[in-house]
Amino acid sequence: xxxxxxxLVTIGLFTSIVLENNQADAATSGLYNxxxxxxxxxxxxxxFKDSSLKSSSNVKQGTVYQADGYRNINGxxxxxxxxxxxxxxxxxxxxxxKLTKTNLSSSKKYIALKGKNIWNDLYFKKKNITSxxxxxxxxxxxxxxxxxxxxxxxxxxxRNGKRVWKGYxxxxxxxxxxxxxYNKKVVIDKNNYSLWNNLYFSKKMAxxxxxxxxxxxxxxxxxxxxxxxxxxxxxxxxxxxxxxxWGYIDGGCAKxxxxxxxxxxxxxxxxxxxxxxxxxxxxxxxxxxxxxxNYDYTNRKLGYSTKVxxxxxxFNESGNRVKVFKGTKPSSNTFLGWLDRRYIYDSNTTAKMxxxxxxxxxxxxxxxxxxxxxxxxxxxxxxxxxxxxxxNPKGIxxxxxxxxxxxxxxxxNDFVLRNQINVPTKISLVxxxxxxxxxxxxxxxxxxxxxxxxxxxGSVLNPTRDVKVDKTxxxxxxxxxxxxxxSIGTASKTVDIVVxxxxxxxxxxxxxxxxxxxxxxxxxxxxxxxTNLNYTLAGYKGGSSYGTAPQGDNGYGVxxxxxxxxxxxxxxxxxxxxxxxxxxxxxxxxxKESMANSETVQPQGLxxxxxxxxxxxxxxxxxxxxxxxxxxxxxxxxxxxxxVGKLGDLRQLRxxxxxxxxxxxxxxxxxxxxxxxxxxxxxxxxxxxxxxxxNTTNEGExxxxxxxxxxxxxxxxxxxxxxxxxxxxxxxxxxxxSYIANRQFFxxxxxxxxxxxxxxxxxxxxxxxxxxSSAANWEVWESKRQSDGTFKSRQVxxxxxPIGIDTxxxxxxxxxxxxxxxxxxxxxxxxxxxxxSTEDTGGSKLIANTxxxxxxxxxxxxxxxxxxxxxxxxxxxxxxxxxxx
Numbered sequence: 001x002x003x004x005x006x007x008l009v010t011i012g013l014f015t016s017i018v019l020e021n022n023q024a025d026a027a028t029s030g031l032y033n034x035x036x037x038x039x040x041x042x043x044x045x046x047x048f049k050d051s052s053l054k055s056s057s058n059v060k061q062g063t064v065y066q067a068d069g070y071r072n073i074n075g076x077x078x079x080x081x082x083x084x085x086x087x088x089x090x091x092x093x094x095x096x097x098k099l100t101k102t103n104l105s106s107s108k109k110y111i112a113l114k115g116k117n118i119w120n121d122l123y124f125k126k127k128n129i130t131s132x133x134x135x136x137x138x139x140x141x142x143x144x145x146x147x148x149x150x151x152x153x154x155x156x157x158x159r160n161g162k163r164v165w166k167g168y169x170x171x172x173x174x175x176x177x178x179x180x181x182y183n184k185k186v187v188i189d190k191n192n193y194s195l196w197n198n199l200y201f202s203k204k205m206a207x208x209x210x211x212x213x214x215x216x217x218x219x220x221x222x223x224x225x226x227x228x229x230x231x232x233x234x235x236x237x238x239x240x241x242x243x244x245x246w247g248y249i250d251g252g253c254a255k256x257x258x259x260x261x262x263x264x265x266x267x268x269x270x271x272x273x274x275x276x277x278x279x280x281x282x283x284x285x286x287x288x289x290x291x292x293x294n295y296d297y298t299n300r301k302l303g304y305s306t307k308v309x310x311x312x313x314x315f316n317e318s319g320n321r322v323k324v325f326k327g328t329k330p331s332s333n334t335f336l337g338w339l340d341r342r343y344i345y346d347s348n349t350t351a352k353m354x355x356x357x358x359x360x361x362x363x364x365x366x367x368x369x370x371x372x373x374x375x376x377x378x379x380x381x382x383x384x385x386x387x388x389x390x391x392n393p394k395g396i397x398x399x400x401x402x403x404x405x406x407x408x409x410x411x412x413n414d415f416v417l418r419n420q421i422n423v424p425t426k427i428s429l430v431x432x433x434x435x436x437x438x439x440x441x442x443x444x445x446x447x448x449x450x451x452x453x454x455x456x457x458g459s460v461l462n463p464t465r466d467v468k469v470d471k472t473x474x475x476x477x478x479x480x481x482x483x484x485x486x487s488i489g490t491a492s493k494t495v496d497i498v499v500x501x502x503x504x505x506x507x508x509x510x511x512x513x514x515x516x517x518x519x520x521x522x523x524x525x526x527x528x529x530x531t532n533l534n535y536t537l538a539g540y541k542g543g544s545s546y547g548t549a550p551q552g553d554n555g556y557g558v559x560x561x562x563x564x565x566x567x568x569x570x571x572x573x574x575x576x577x578x579x580x581x582x583x584x585x586x587x588x589x590x591x592k593e594s595m596a597n598s599e600t601v602q603p604q605g606l607x608x609x610x611x612x613x614x615x616x617x618x619x620x621x622x623x624x625x626x627x628x629x630x631x632x633x634x635x636x637x638x639x640x641x642x643x644v645g646k647l648g649d650l651r652q653l654r655x656x657x658x659x660x661x662x663x664x665x666x667x668x669x670x671x672x673x674x675x676x677x678x679x680x681x682x683x684x685x686x687x688x689x690x691x692x693x694x695n696t697t698n699e700g701e702x703x704x705x706x707x708x709x710x711x712x713x714x715x716x717x718x719x720x721x722x723x724x725x726x727x728x729x730x731x732x733x734x735x736x737x738s739y740i741a742n743r744q745f746f747x748x749x750x751x752x753x754x755x756x757x758x759x760x761x762x763x764x765x766x767x768x769x770x771x772x773s774s775a776a777n778w779e780v781w782e783s784k785r786q787s788d789g790t791f792k793s794r795q796v797x798x799x800x801x802p803i804g805i806d807t808x809x810x811x812x813x814x815x816x817x818x819x820x821x822x823x824x825x826x827x828x829x830x831x832x833x834x835x836x837s838t839e840d841t842g843g844s845k846l847i848a849n850t851x852x853x854x855x856x857x858x859x860x861x862x863x864x865x866x867x868x869x870x871x872x873x874x875x876x877x878x879x880x881x882x883x884x885x
Contacts, residue, residue: 031069031080037099037122038067038079038091041146045095047081047088059091062147064099064122083123096146101153103141109177110152111136111226116173118166122151128167134227136177136199137166159203179222179233186220186232186254188212189456195247199224199231205247212249219243223251252490255456276328277344279306281391287337291321298337302326308336308344343391352401352458353675354380355417363409367398376415378665379403381672383586386416386458404586404671406653406664416458419491421467422451422675424713426724427497428789430505432477444474444727446484446497448696448711451721452675453488460676461488474499498789505728505790562647565857565871565880570828570850576871576880580613580639583650584877586673604634605685606811606861606872606879607692609717611641613879614692615872616861618682634679636692636720643670674720677713683811683861684712688750692717695748695758710745710758710783728791730758730781746778747812749821754785757796757821757834759812780821780834796835797844811862811872817885820847824862824871827852 040063049055051071065081065088072078077093099122112118112135120126122143129135137154144150150171155163177199192211197203204210212218212234220232230251235243279285279302289296302308310322311330322341325334359377364370367390379401388400390410397413427449450463461467470485479501485494562578582603605616618634644650645667656664677694684695692715714724744761751757760779780797811824815831822831831848852859861872869884 030071032071034067034070034079036067037064038081038096039064039099039143039146040091040095041097042095045091048078048090051078051080051090053078053090056089060147062145062149064145065091065096067096083125084121099143099145101141101143104139107138107140109136109138110154110174111177112154112169113173113175114227116169118154118169119151120167122168136226137174138163142171143168156200157198157202177224179224181222182220182232183222184220184256185217186234186251186256188216188218188249188253189255190253193249193253195234195249196231197247199226199248209246212253218246218249218254220254224248255489276307276309278388279303279308279343281343283391285339285343287324287339288321289337291323291338300336302336310344352384352386352399353417353420353452353454353460354382354384355415355458356380358412358415361412361415363401363411365409367400367410368396370410373409373661374665376411377669379408379668382668383671383673384416403668404653404673405583406656408665408668413458417454418458419454419456419489421453421486421488421491421493422721423486423493423495424449424451424722424725425495427495428724428726429474429476429497429499430727430729430791431479431499431502444476446471446474446486448678449495449722449725450486451677453491456489463676500788500790502788502790505792563878563880565873566853567850568853570848572848572850572884574850574869574882574884576869576882578647578878579868579870579881580641580644580879581648581651582615582637582639582877582879583653586637586653586671601634602874603860603872603877604682604874605679605694606863606870607685607687607813608863608865608868608870609687609689609692610865612717613639613641613870614685614687614717615639615879616679616682616685616694618679619676632678632680632682632696633676634682635676636674636685636694636715638672638674638717638720640670640672643667645670672718672720674715677722678711680711683809684748685811685861686748686750686813687717687863688752689816689865690717691715691750691753692720693748693750693756694722695745697745710748712748712756714753728783728793730760730783730793746809747823749812749814751814751816756783757781757812757814758783759809759823782834797832810859813862813864815864815885818847822848822862822864822869824859826858829859829862829871 040059040061043061045059045061046056047059051073053073065079065083067079068082070077070079070093071090078090079093079096081088081091112131114131114133116131117127118129118131120128122145135156137152137156139152139154142150142152151168152171152174153168154166156166158164192213195205195210195212197205218232218234218236221235223230223232225231231248232251232254234246234249236246237243282301282303284299284301286297287300289298306326307328308324308326309328309330310324321338322344323330324336324339324344325331326336327334354376359375359380361376362372363374363376363378365373367388382404385402386399387402390398390400398410399413399416400410401408401415429444446469447464447467450467453461453463453467455461455466466488468487470487471482474482474484474497476499479499482497482499483494484497485492487493564578565576567574601617601619603615604618607614614636616634616636618632639650643666645663649656649663649667650671653664653667656667678696679694680696684693684697686693686695694713694715696711696713710729711725711727713722713726715721716723745758746761747759749757758781760781778798779795781793782796783791783793785791809823809825813822814820815822818831818833819836820831820833822829828851829848830846830850832846833844835844858874859871860874861870863870864884867883867885868881870879870881872879
């Protein structure tokens with residue numbers, strides 16, 4: 001061997017260096033042959049530069065070297081150390097020990113944690129992997145370093161079953177791969193998810209079982225946790241009736257099946273009353289001989305839109321199947337077989353919600369092709385429904401959408417919003433009031449606050465029926481933060497619900513000045529700073545006398561000629577003209593999901609911000625009851641006057657899609673339909689000029705029983721979702737709290753984001769003058785939100801007006817430049833200024849007192865913006881405006 005050259009000898013997993021006359025080691029005499037892996041076992045170990053032992057440095061306990069020979073110096077053994085090809089020095093034998101592998105009796109699987117290193121050698125100079133996620137490895141043994149740390153030797157298997165060594169990692173970077181027994185049936189609810197032969201994810205199951213199909217049912221005998229997911233070990237019965245392992249699958253695409261009803265909820269289009277429908281794909285389909293068979297089938301290609309009927313529907317491990325006949329009547333001659341239910345669509349419309357992140361997706365004239373009509377940005381804010389479903393030969397699902405009641409076109413299934421739940425980010429509740437018996441009434445249902453929830457298929461769900469909460473009620477007698485988790489399917493959201501720590505914020509005491517009430521009523525203390533506004537407003541009786549708008553309906557809408565609505569008596573004398581004809585329908589059919597003016601959904605509230613008119617529609621078929629206190633739901637719709645075309649165009653939406661698609665699409669960009677939320681009676685939609693607010697308290701709801709609270713929600717004017725949910729309560733008592741006044745809430749108006757005026761009817765006050773027994777006392781209360789979130793309230797006006805059953809309150813609005821409130825009834829409105837301060841005891845005056853001509857209308861909502869007073873009309877389905885100031 002030539003002087004100065006290295007000879008490399010590979011021993012085990014380390015490289016041994018045999019050095020001849022290396023210049024780094026001046027004393028080469030007396031070098032004995034020795035080859036072994038060594039680890040520093042002493043905390044005081046030192047390594048010497050060469051065999052002269054004159055220069056040394058500290059070395060960390062646990063450091064690994066390759067010993068390549070040793071010398072006996074002064075009667076002691078010193079090993080010559082290398083790491084790879086690098087000479088390191090000499091170490092005393094007392095400071096090192098031999099590093100050997102501890103072999104396991106059988107190999108074991110571990111999971112390497114995310115972000116941990118896997119090393120190429122135990123010198124820790126080169127990383128093989130820094131894991132970006134948890135990974136599964138097999139080990140057959142480990143090395144224990146001089147500092148006691150264990151490092152496992154890891155391997156994986158490739159797609160051919162060959163064992164491939166991957167490196168070393170510290171035992172603390174591993175966790176046990178624990179198998180959990182499960183033994184439950186699961187249904188696949190996402191299409192084409194991979195079935196894996198191993199959890200190294202190096203090999204899929206053999207075709208045709210490499211992927212799981214939507215609707216397939218398996219027996220999950222157990223699972224492993226990996227990267228926060230369950231990975232089920234799946235089994236099914238083969239054609240010979242033997243149970244067979246089917247592979248591993250990500251649990252995120254499978255749902256538990258524990259009953260027919262639970263299984264049923266994962267399929268769209270399941271409630272079909274007429275049991276007729278259409279084939280929604282042109283692909284070849286498998287028609288099975290029975291509801292459970294997986295292997296006895298006939299391939300048939302019927303063609304897209306072939307009409308079929310069916311008589312039975314099965315829910316079992318073979319899937320959701322129907323017994324199908326060609327045509328409209330079942331018979332032995334038309335029987336086709338049992339078919340997967342998802343390949344049939346029916347005429348019933350299923351409501352959907354747009355996915356706003358996919359607004360660049362195209363809208364097409366035909367499924368799987370045709371011409372591009374527009375993009376989804378045109379329709380994404382409207383009322384989206386699906387009335388047809390198409391599955392192309394590649395298995396991709398497409399939907400035919402209806403936007404605002406008119407056929408829009410075909411979109412990819414990724415457009416719809418799936419597995420989503422939306423809840424306000426801020427929920428603040430008033431603390432419960434303790435009554436004179438020392439009892440708290442302290443329950444609040446968290447489902448009140450849900451904006452919307454969608455299924456795995458994108459269907460809009462009923463929050464009160466389908467959303468799950470880990471707390472069914474909040475104890476509002478306990479101030480502080482209450483965490484609640486909302487969930488549906490794979491979606492979940494945890495929010496902090498705050499109960500404000502101020503029991504007294506809702507209690508307002510009267511002063512001692514009494515007022516003589518009618519016989520049989522208790523004495524009520526009188527607030528002496530209030531101003532009585534006594535006036536007469538003639539009643540307007542509605543009901544069956546209502547008709548359509550004066551201009552009538554020509555099939556799809558009215559002409560562009562505005563209607564007028566004039567004042568009949570009183571002041572000021574005003575003429576209102578149509579500012580907006582709202583649609584009669586914003587849905588395809590007249591069912592529970594019908595939007596706009598219909599038998600089931602009617603306009604109740606009104607607000608205006610600039611060019612945008614907001615109408616609140618109440619679902620009249622969902623009324624609050626003792627068995628379902630969570631009803632009283634509705635929608636807010638925004639009509640942007642700068643985008644919705646001419647005056648009569650909104651009424652013609654359902655026709656325009658056939659006559660002029662471009663015009664229909666253009667108008668649709670000006671319509672925003674919010675999700676279904678709790679709206680109370682629906683008449684309290686108000687604005688501070690920037691935000692919208694909805695009071696969910698029912699008109700006439702009594703606050704005397706302590707359960708009634710004013711729940712007013714801040715609504716984002718762009719998305720029309722509730723961003724903040726707040727409750728408050730006003731309880732008027734005398735000084736001793738021996739009496740609680742009987743009040744009924746009727747309406748609310750916002751002055752700014754933190755100041756609100758509420759109109760109450762106080763039933764204790766009765767006018768004893770003959771002929772005026774229906775007169776009641778009305779009170780306006782101001783509630784101001786403080787910096788700590790609590791509210792401070794005071795009564796600002798006491799009104800005496802004969803507004804009773806025949807003339808209910810229909811809306812209220814605040815006018816800033818007059819510091820005044822306007823209140824509208826069925827057929828008239830009043831206006832009055834507010835005191836400028838708490839010391840202003842006589843600063844309120846009546847500035848409007850009118851009766852409107854009936855004209856077969858009913859007023860619904862009042863609003864003020866930019867010098868105009870707006871009034872909504874129910875039966876006319878329009879918004880009218882007149883200049884005021």
